[in-house]
Amino acid sequence: MISSRRLLLALLFCSTAVALAASSSGRWLLVPAKDHARINPLAATPQAIDAGAMLYHTHCSQCHGPTALGDGRKHPSLRTDRIHQATDGDIEWFLRQGDLAHGMPSWSSLPTSQRWQIIAYLRSLP
Ligand code: HEC
Numbered sequence: 679m680i681s682s683r684r685l686l687l688a689l690l691f692c693s694t695a696v697a698l699a700a701s702s703s704g705r706w707l708l709v710p711a712k713d714h715a716r717i718n719p720l721a722a723t724p725q726a727i728d729a730g731a732m733l734y735h736t737h738c739s740q741c742h743g744p745t746a747l748g749d750g751r752k753h754p755s756l757r758t759d760r761i762h763q764a765t766d767g768d769i770e771w772f773l774r775q776g777d778l779a780h781g782m783p784s785w786s787s788l789p790t791s792q793r794w795q796i797i798a799y800l801r802s803l804p
Contacts, residue, residue: 730799
């Protein structure tokens with residue numbers, strides 16, 4: 679018979695696995711339709727991309743890594759299918775909201791134009 683201690687351990691293991699799978703699961707893609715449809719007003723000009731690269735390195739790289747590939751653990755890559763498939767508006771909305779419960783700060787205090795510059799930079803990455 680399985681001891682209750684073992685059962686508890688097994689349950690703990692399962693719930694941790696579920697929690698890990700749920701992290702960064704793209705729940706933030708439930709973006710309001712109005713935001714989802716927004717288009718980056720700065721488009722992908724070289725100036726916007728350069729400014730976005732500087733902002734990225736100031737604000738984001740310590741978590742998401744110097745080339746936005748994440749750290750393979752807690753901090754996700756920003757060069758995934760999910761990010762490629764998200765609209766500019768989705769990402770801008772998420773940057774404003776953040777997900778503090780999961781370690782992603784809100785960037786609502788940045789000027790709107792700077793969030794769009796960061797998005798232009800992310801879009802320039804393969
Ligand atoms: C203090 C660490 C930290 C900083 C700084 C940070 N992030 Fe994050 N970010 C995270 C974590 C942790 C997650 C995963 C959150 C989750 O599980 O929902 C995340 C998730 C994201 C996601 C969603 C990824 C996905 O696939 O779901 C995007 C987009 C993102 N961050 C962009 C940025 C940008 C752009 C900046 C800079 C303006 C930034 N982050 C700064 C920690 C950070």
